[in-house]
Amino acid sequence: MSVSDTCAQTGSLNGQILTSDGQPAEFVNVGIKDLQIGTITDAKGHFRIKKVPAGNYILYVQLIGYSAIEQYIEVKGETTVPAISLKENAQVLQELLVKGNTNRFAQKESEYIARLPLKNMENPQVYNVVSKEIMQEQIVTDYKSAFKNIPGANSGVSHSSNGRYMNVTRGFNLGNAARNGVGTSSVAEIDPANLERIEAIKGPSGTLYGASLSTFGGLFNRVTKKPFDVFKGQVSLTTGTWNLNRLTADINTPLNDEKTVLFRINTALHGEKSFQDAGFSKTYLVAPTLSIKVNDRLSVLFDAELYGRKGTNIYGNTIASTNVQVSSIDHLKIGYRQSFTNNSIIATTRTQNLYSQINYKISSQWTSQTNIGNSLVEFEFPAMTLNTITDSTVTRNIWDQYTRQVATQVQQNFIGDFKIAGFRNRIVAGLDYSSVNFDFPNTRGAVYDTVNFINPGKRYAAISINEIKNKVAAVTVNSGSSAKYNYMGAYFSDVFNLAENLMVMLSLRVDRFDNKGSYSYTANTTTGLYKQTALSPKFGVVYQPVKEKVAIFANYMNGYQFVAPVNQPDGSVSNFKPQFANQTEAGVKFDVLDNKISATISYYDIKVVNQLRTDMERDPVNGNRFQIQDGNQTSRGIDFELIINPVYGLNILAGYAYNASKLEKANENVNGRRPTNSGAENTANLWASYRLTSGAAKGLGLGAGFNYSGEQFVINNSAREFTIPAYTVMDATVFFEQPGYRIGLKLDNLNNERYWNTSLQPQTPRRFSASVTIKF
Structure with missing residues (x-):
């Protein structure tokens, strides 16, 4: 398959990769074979390849250690391809990610930080994320141990009378008053079993979160686990x-x-x-x-x-x-x-x-x-x-x-x-x-x-x-x-x-x-x-x-x-x-x-x-x-x-x-x-x-x-x-x-x-x- 000679016009290619059981497939390589350009899918399985000349190509989707899936596509301006399903299910994909060459700790994308679909590279604010994968690897059994992975998070203040845990970031005490971006109690102990991730949002964040959730050092938002469509x-x-x-x-x-x-x-x-x-x-x-x-x-x-x-x-x-x-x-x-x-x-x-x-x-x-x-x-x-x-x-x-x-x-x-x-x-x-x-x-x-x-x-x-x-x-x-x-x-x-x-x-x-x-x-x-x-x-x-x-x-x-x-x-x-x-x-x-x-x-x-x-x-x-x-x-x-x-x-x-x-x-x-x-x-x-x-x-x-x-x-x-x-x-x-x-x-x-x-x-x-x- 050759590239069209009329390629003065450029567009972009968008799509989503799913596992065989319908789950978003993260960290999957997606590229255009003829142009030797590509990207990897995000946490929701989405990909976007920009500045693609108009024309006909072969799109490849590849997992580490597996043969690539190839599909003919035509790019005309902003082009979205139908969702592509892998043969592997979510569990197999997770095994591949565990074994493969993926940056497992760099899971930055979030719907809560800016309350907008904004990537880390588009966000002018600094934040850190502690994922459940890191917590599992470190055998975290209490909430405060997860904060070892956040730069600048000191040992903080722990009141064992009620289990409350506070932290110090950028010179100010931070509580834990945000849960899924919404206010909750900050004076009780938290068990990490239900945590998908912890988001440490740095700096005074009163504009989106107000004084009830954030302090002058920032705030911690805990994200809980959500259901998906397979047993x-x-x-x-x-x-x-x-x-x-x-x-x-x-x-x-x-x-x-x-x-x-x-x-x-x-x-x-x-x-x-x-x-x-x-x-x-x-x-x-x-x-x-x-x-x-x-x-x-x-x-x-x-x-x-x-x-x-x-x-x-x-x-x-x-x-x-x-x-x-x-x-x-x-x-x-x-x-x-x-x-x-x-x-x-x-x-x-x-x-x-x-x-x-x-x-x-x-x-x-x-x-x-x-x-x-x-x-x-x-x-x-x-x-x-x-x-x-x-x-x-x-x-x-x-x-x-x-x-x-x-x-x-x-x-x-x-x-x-x-x-x-x-x-x-x-x-x-x-x-x-x-x-x-x-x-x-x-x-x-x-x-x-x-x-x-x-x-x-x-x-x-x-x-x-x-x-x-x-x-x-x-x-x-x-x-x-x-x-x-x-x-x-x-x-x-x-x-x-x-x-x-x-x-x-x-x-x-x-x-x-x-x-x-x-x-x-x-x-x-x-x-x-x-x-x-x-x-x-x-x-x-x-x-x-x-x-x-x-x-x-x-x-x-x-x-x-x-x-x-x-x-x-x-x-x-x-x-x-x-x-x-x-x-x-x-x-x-x-x-x-x-x-x-x-x-x-x-x-x-x-x-x-x-x-x-x-x-x-x-x-x-x-x-x-x-x-x-x-x-x-x-x-x-x-x-x-x-x-x-x-x-x-x-x-x-x-x-x-x-x-x-x-x-x-x-x-x-x-x-x-x-x-x-x-x-x-x-x-x-x-x-x-x-x-x-x-x-x-x-x-x-x-x-x-x-x-x-x-x-x-x-x-x-x-x-x-x-x-x-x-x-x-x-x-x-x-x-x-x-x-x-x-x-x-x-x-x-x-x-x-x-x-x-x-x-x-x-x-x-x-x-x-x-x-x-x-x-x-």
């Missing part, structure tokens, strides 16, 4: 050190012959003991998902997460007293394996997340998407915190509390993809409504006792649940309260092509925050009612000097936090403006050599304004000081990620983050210093895995990596400093994967590093775990 499943058992026992199941099936009703369920049972002298946790997860395709235009998705936890808890340790002379947690001679509790002090948690999505195709250019989410979290516990008061003693502070949080979000998006005067526009216009209710009806606390942690004696072990209840019951003051606030937001974002390789993003959001106040059960009064409005713009530009392979980008992004009124010492009330963070960023993204090398490097500069600080010039007789709103903070740094697949079977993920945070206009004792709990200045991560792709031992693989975190400040002022020392933690795994099963062995913290998170909780020493997965 498939797997069951995994993991066991390990300290009585780790974990059973998970993932079962997917169509419910009708037409495969328009699909069902998937993920479950987990988890139990383990602490490495310390006391402590345990038992959890369960049930997560069903139902997808209904009503017709070619309308589809509906329902899913739920039902989670429960029962176990001991310790909030962590605070260094509040100036009588503590040492300047670092590793110099404090508190026992690494001392829990200061026993297994009778038990807390319970119950979490319920309900979610639905309705997609309606209005036309070939417009889609309506409606998201509705509701989350309920309940805690009931006696809890304990530690307060170090000298270099040898701590107080054990006890609490009796019941907590209930209910969060509801309704989100409506209209998504368009069309041309105006030849310029392509991709638009999302949306509305957000969020309502959050907190209730702490019974909150009482007391000091239980003081313990010498160097020579604890019998007093250390004397703690009992009955004595805790008696002490708390004697407290007459109930500090319980309830609170409610609502958000209403409207946003618009347009990505338009000034040229084929030049894109500009313009976005704007307006948010109205309505704080209904805090009600005190003791005083029978409501205080803190206020309303504020914020505007959040976002601009971005992407230029691709090499189309879809090299992208130079820059952005201006904005985030905000609402600020409550303050009662001043003279009896007046000051109403403040929202606090804003403005980021400028520039960088380069690479996706070259058929996706074998994917990289992002950027420099960002975040400036926070409107922070509250003390007015040192106004000092009333009573010694209190006025609060004024002219404080500034800067956070500057570098984000780098490299994902490569240099040879068959070898995949490497590496990252580095540098962050310089400073309070530039603040109270005298902290001015010019790094804020506490802003993470480490330098962090680095690496994970490399290699698996044999041929021979008698094909499917055998090993992986190894490390995480480094520099020194972190817990206290940093002119009077004193208290730090967490730098640490390096190394992990290693070996595995054997076949079509019907997978066996994995893992050593976490194989160098047995002693390190702490920012709650000053000792982290897990060397731990062995083994996992067996049966696939069907």
Whole structure:
């Protein structure tokens, strides 16, 4: 077959590759034989080959190690070929991807990041993705372990009373309030069994996500598993050190012959003991998902997460007293394996997340998407915190509390993809409504006792649940309260092509925050009612000097936090403006050599304004000081990620983050210093895995990596400093994967590093775990 002589006109070739069971076929080579040009399919099996001269050709579709499928085609302008089906089903294709030369860690494409069909190379924002494949390879059994793969994500803050996990990125604390792009509870533990991926969206992202989901450092969006149209499943058992026992199941099936009703369920049972002298946790997860395709235009998705936890808890340790002379947690001679509790002090948690999505195709250019989410979290516990008061003693502070949080979000998006005067526009216009209710009806606390942690004696072990209840019951003051606030937001974002390789993003959001106040059960009064409005713009530009392979980008992004009124010492009330963070960023993204090398490097500069600080010039007789709103903070740094697949079977993920945070206009004792709990200045991560792709031992693989975190400040002022020392933690795994099963062995913290998170909780020493997965 020869190329047409009349090829002055050029077009493009589009299509989709499917497996024999109708699943999108990712990482499949597609090309035009006569022209020796081609591409690979994306996560949805789509491909596009541009600048093809009009004419007749042979299209080839090829899997690694298999003969190519060839098909005659004719290109006339924008040409779309009918979907092409492979002989192999989804399971066989997955095996080929496991064995073949694919960059398995570079799965960047997402429908949530920009709320638009926007590829990573077209997006002027930096983000990282942790896929379920990486989590499986690393035998991840808890949510926070997945964050080892995100550049700049420090050990964060973990509150074991309710399992809440927070993280530090770009110098700011980040919660986990986004699930499938919609708000959910950020104060409960998360089981990774139902996760398809974790998306770390970097930088203040108030324009699309608002202040309820994002912070000045960005946000984490967890994407849950969705059903597909073939029967498939797997069951995994993991066991390990300290009585780790974990059973998970993932079962997917169509419910009708037409495969328009699909069902998937993920479950987990988890139990383990602490490495310390006391402590345990038992959890369960049930997560069903139902997808209904009503017709070619309308589809509906329902899913739920039902989670429960029962176990001991310790909030962590605070260094509040100036009588503590040492300047670092590793110099404090508190026992690494001392829990200061026993297994009778038990807390319970119950979490319920309900979610639905309705997609309606209005036309070939417009889609309506409606998201509705509701989350309920309940805690009931006696809890304990530690307060170090000298270099040898701590107080054990006890609490009796019941907590209930209910969060509801309704989100409506209209998504368009069309041309105006030849310029392509991709638009999302949306509305957000969020309502959050907190209730702490019974909150009482007391000091239980003081313990010498160097020579604890019998007093250390004397703690009992009955004595805790008696002490708390004697407290007459109930500090319980309830609170409610609502958000209403409207946003618009347009990505338009000034040229084929030049894109500009313009976005704007307006948010109205309505704080209904805090009600005190003791005083029978409501205080803190206020309303504020914020505007959040976002601009971005992407230029691709090499189309879809090299992208130079820059952005201006904005985030905000609402600020409550303050009662001043003279009896007046000051109403403040929202606090804003403005980021400028520039960088380069690479996706070259058929996706074998994917990289992002950027420099960002975040400036926070409107922070509250003390007015040192106004000092009333009573010694209190006025609060004024002219404080500034800067956070500057570098984000780098490299994902490569240099040879068959070898995949490497590496990252580095540098962050310089400073309070530039603040109270005298902290001015010019790094804020506490802003993470480490330098962090680095690496994970490399290699698996044999041929021979008698094909499917055998090993992986190894490390995480480094520099020194972190817990206290940093002119009077004193208290730090967490730098640490390096190394992990290693070996595995054997076949079509019907997978066996994995893992050593976490194989160098047995002693390190702490920012709650000053000792982290897990060397731990062995083994996992067996049966696939069907």
